[in-house]
Amino acid sequence: MGKGRIGNNIRKLRFFRNEMTQQQLAEKVGVTRQTIIAMEQDKYSPSLELAFRIARVFETPLEEVFSYQPEDEST
């Protein structure tokens, strides 16, 4: 089974939260700013726990922050 692609709307959601900085989000969810940058650039897929923590910060359901695209649909 191939690996799919996990996308996210973190950049957009930060914008709608009064332009929350990456550092602020990183501190709220307990990771480094580099990890937030990597996620926004689709270079890192977070753990389920971190994904829930991020969704909680934005007070939105998980599916509105993250999306999953199977490999056969993304190609």
Next chain:
Amino acid sequence: MSFQQKNITVSLSIFVIILGFYLIRIFQMVQNASFNSTNVFRLWGIIVVLAVIGTIVATIFTHIAGGIVHKVRTNEDPQIEDIQDERDQMIDLRGTRVAYTFSSIGVALSMLTFVFGQPPLVMFTLLIFSGVLAQVVADIWRLTLYRRGF
């Protein structure tokens, strides 16, 4: 560049120097016909001590140099940012896996030298070479994962 990346870069530089030093010393021993157990085991000791000291120095140097650069650039007091989050731990784990793979191959090759009738010194020489090389490859792999993502 995060603290972890800087630390790996410094560690990589130190281990490349150690590897270079090791190869040069072995080459000199072979050239001077002084490739004997006394010299090889002394070199073993030096390499192990250098590796331990190198790892400690890399961390201290990264803290100090990073703090100085931060102060000069922003005129703010440096913050200690050596927390390892889940991404850092994952990258570290993958690097360690690569290091183990290389070390295992090195150990297997070292043992293979006995099969070809080589003296134990060759085995010991290959053993430490593969250990240091594994560390270098693991650090390169970690930096690649930081840059490329996964």
